[in-house]
Amino acid sequence: xxxxxxxxxxxxxxxxxxxxxxxxxxxxxxxxxxxxxxxxxxxxxxxxxxxxxxxxxxxxxxxxxxxxxxxxxxxxxxxxxxxxxxxxxxxxxxxxxxxxxxxxxxxxxxxxxxxxxxxxxxxxxxxxxxxxxxxxxxxxxxxxxxxxxxxxxxxxxxxxxxxxxxxxxxxxxxxxxxxxxxxxxxxxxxxxxxxxxxxxxxxxxxxxxxxxxxxxxxxxxxxxxxxxxxxxxxxxxxxxxxxxxxxxxxxxxxxxxxxxxxxxxxxxxxxxxxxxxxxxxxxxxxxxxxxxxxxxxxxxxxxxxxxxxxxxxxxxxxxxxxxxxxxxxxxxxxxxxxxxxxxxxxxxxxxxxxxxxxxxxxxxxxxxxxxxxxxxxxxxxxxxxxxxxxxxxxxxxxxxxxxxxxxxxxxxxxxxxxxxxxxxxxxxxxxxxxxxxxxxxxxxxxxxxxxxxxxxxxxxxxxxxx
Numbered sequence: 001x002x003x004x005x006x007x008x009x010x011x012x013x014x015x016x017x018x019x020x021x022x023x024x025x026x027x028x029x030x031x032x033x034x035x036x037x038x039x040x041x042x043x044x045x046x047x048x049x050x051x052x053x054x055x056x057x058x059x060x061x062x063x064x065x066x067x068x069x070x071x072x073x074x075x076x077x078x079x080x081x082x083x084x085x086x087x088x089x090x091x092x093x094x095x096x097x098x099x100x101x102x103x104x105x106x107x108x109x110x111x112x113x114x115x116x117x118x119x120x121x122x123x124x125x126x127x128x129x130x131x132x133x134x135x136x137x138x139x140x141x142x143x144x145x146x147x148x149x150x151x152x153x154x155x156x157x158x159x160x161x162x163x164x165x166x167x168x169x170x171x172x173x174x175x176x177x178x179x180x181x182x183x184x185x186x187x188x189x190x191x192x193x194x195x196x197x198x199x200x201x202x203x204x205x206x207x208x209x210x211x212x213x214x215x216x217x218x219x220x221x222x223x224x225x226x227x228x229x230x231x232x233x234x235x236x237x238x239x240x241x242x243x244x245x246x247x248x249x250x251x252x253x254x255x256x257x258x259x260x261x262x263x264x265x266x267x268x269x270x271x272x273x274x275x276x277x278x279x280x281x282x283x284x285x286x287x288x289x290x291x292x293x294x295x296x297x298x299x300x301x302x303x304x305x306x307x308x309x310x311x312x313x314x315x316x317x318x319x320x321x322x323x324x325x326x327x328x329x330x331x332x333x334x335x336x337x338x339x340x341x342x343x344x345x346x347x348x349x350x351x352x353x354x355x356x357x358x359x360x361x362x363x364x365x366x367x368x369x370x371x372x373x374x375x376x377x378x379x380x381x382x383x384x385x386x387x388x389x390x391x392x393x394x395x396x397x398x399x400x401x402x403x404x405x406x407x408x409x410x411x412x413x414x415x416x417x418x419x420x421x422x423x424x425x426x427x428x429x430x431x432x433x434x435x436x437x438x439x440x441x442x443x444x445x446x447x448x449x450x451x452x453x454x455x456x457x458x459x460x461x462x463x464x465x466x
Contacts, residue, residue, distance in 0.1 A: 001239075003130040006034040007176070007232035011046035011202035012224040013065075014082065015054035017267045019226030019251045020068060021260040026229055026249065027072050040128040043072060046202035047080030047140060047180035052444075053340040053380045055271025055333065061091045064267070066099050074101040076124055078138030078178040080203060084108065085143060086342055089151045093119060104138035104178060107160040111153040123168050132239040135172035137164055137196075140180040141203055145423075149441040157185060165195060173239040176200065183221070190214035197241050198232055211246025220246040227251055275333035281453035282329050282460065289321040289338075291385040292370055297321045297338075302390035304452035309347045309417035309440060312391050312404055315362070316418065317369070319385025320445070329459060332450065339446035342378040346420040349436040352408035355416070358430040359394055359401045362387050365427045377424040392416070419445060 008027055013019070031041045049069060050062040057065055062083065069077070079092075087095060096103050096119045105120040116122055126134045139161070142154030165175075174197045179186050182204040189196060191214060198218050201208070205224035211232070212219040222230035228248040235243040287296040298318055305314035323338040350358060369384040393402040401408050408414070420439045423431050431437060443451070 001130060001237065003128060003132065003236050004037075004039045005128065005132070005134070005234040005236065006030075006039045006041045007198070007200070007220075007230075007234070008041065008043045009046060009200045009220065009222060009230040009232070010044075010049075010226065011180075011200070011222055011230075012048045012080065012205055013045075013226045014048055014051035014224065015057045015065060016051075016225040016227075017054065017056070017068070018264045020267075021263050022251050022254040022256060023226050023229055024068075024071055025257070026251075026254050030231070040130070040132075042075045042126065042134070042136075042176075044136070044176075044178055044200055045069065045074055045077040046178050046200050047078050048082045048202065049077070049080075050086065051082050052086050052342060054267070055275055055336055056267050057271070058332075058336050059271045059274035061087060062095050063098070064271075066096060070098070070100045072101075075126060076102050076104045076136050076138065076178065078105050078180055079103065079108075079120075079140050080180045081141055081143060082342070084140060084152070085146055085150070092150075093117070095119070104136055105140060106137055106164045107139045107142055107155040107157065108147065109153040109155065111148060111151050114153050123164055125168065125171050130236075130239075132174065132236060133172045135168050135175045136178065137161075137175065138178040138180075141182065146439065146441070149439055157181060157189065161189065161193060165193070174198075174234075174236075174241055179203075182206075183219075186219050186221075187214050190217035190219060193217075198234070198244065200230070200232070207248065208246065209248050211244075218244045218246060222248050272333050275336055276331045278332040279459055280330050280332060280335060280450045281457040283325060283327050283453070283457050286327045287325040289318070289324055291318045291321075291383060293318065293386055294388055295321070297325065298388045299390075300453065300456075301449055302388060304449045305345055305417035306390060307452055307455075308443075308448045309345055309415075311347060311415045311417040313414070314390045314417040315392070315422075316388050316390075317385045318388060319374070319381050319383045320419070322381050330453070335446045335450045339444075339449060340380040341419075341421070341445055342380070343445040344420045344443070345417055345440045345445065345448055346423060347415055347417055347438040347440065348422075348431055349413050349415045349438075350430070350434065352403075352410045352412050352414060354430055354434045355403070355414045356401050356408050358428060358435075359389075359392065360399065361428050361430055363394055363396075363399075369427065374425065378419075378421050 050065040052058045103120040106122040147154040176198045180202045183206045201221035207223035208221045222228040302314040
């Protein structure tokens with residue numbers, strides 16, 4: 001008994017809705033075409049479909065993304081860190097309330113009970129028309145530092161994958177893994193777990209145009225931002241895979257419709273309209289950004305960090321601010337455009353000696369970072385920009401550091417507020433090596449900034465309705 005299974009897969013769309021109309025058309029047409037040829041067709045998304053950098057995603061907490069995904073009727077999706085860490089626990093708990101597809105995720109449990117969340121399956125067995133039982137598993141990158149802050153318990157691949165395979169033992173003929181883990185981890189899984197036949201990859205935005213064979217396992221991946229869509233072809237005899245191949249198609253090469261541009265603009269407009277409706281503050285003067293120096297935006301930002309974290313000092317880089325703020329009433333849309341980053345505030349406590357060392361690291365890297373383009377780790381801007389301090393003074397001539405005008409004491413503990421981004425980039429190792437770091441995960445950086453402006457420059461009642 002022979003059969004053909006075609007797998008269509010997307011990953012790391014990151015709310016790049018400009019590619020969505022073509023992707024949707026391609027997936028729906030390909031599915032029909034392969035079905036007409038007698039193939040069994042399965043469609044999967046491998047996570048990071050949403051990204052709060054898009055106004056519509058921000059305004060709807062990702063619900064708009066699920067609405068669009070419903071147009072495809074995916075057979076299964078897993079989540080990436082943007083779904084998992086870009087939402088509060090409650091938001092993620094309700095993200096898929098109206099989904100017409102299954103979320104498959106085996107390594108993120110509710111803490112402290114360590115139970116499977118209601119909105120996700122640990123695995124799914126799909127039986128084809130020819131009777132082949134396909135086990136679909138989903139795993140996401142287990143961010144051990146940050147998931148617990150939201151009330152989730154991430155489990156490592158090494159611990160969870162053997163457990164899942166045992167759980168479904170005897171119930172499947174072949175296995176597909178939806179892996180939001182990254183290429184290196186996918187390769188390691190292929191070596192260690194020969195029972196996994198196909199790994200659909202994501203997270204590290206890697207593109208495998210013709211797939212990659214590792215032992216008996218076929219790896220597939222379709223890059224990032226919906227720039228590609230992936231296809232896996234499987235040929236089976238008596239429910240066992242005899243032949244497997246992978247390919248991708250470039251979205252920009254797909255046929256466009258005349259209505260596409262309007263649809264893409266509508267997503268943007270709709271999101272901005274929803275965010276514009278949420279008024280925040282009434283600024284007496286315009287505040288301009290300055291990536292290579294100090295600015296009013298940075299001054300207010302430093303004060304906002306100190307206020308929120310309850311510290312006497314703060315550090316902030318100018319490259320975070322992508323737009324100016326106008327005088328007058330500003331909305332969540334202004335804040336979102338200015339600070340689209342997936343970042344939080346962090347309190348770092350260090351001894352005087354270690355704070356001195358951190359400031360030396362910052363000063364050593366200062367000129368290099370001013371124009372350095374940063375990618376990923378929550379950053380959604382162009383360049384890192386100039387470092388700015390509040391409550392900390394550095395003397396360029398003798399390398400001394402003052403904290404609130406006083407010399408640092410080696411025995412005293414000092415607490416400084418800064419973006420959590422600094423923990424994840426490689427330039428300030430002192431933070432991760434000796435810092436007592438508390439990430440304040442309750443609010444995104446832009447909301448911390450907005451709440452501070454609302455307190456400092458409140459909207460008078462008549463303005464709010466004007």
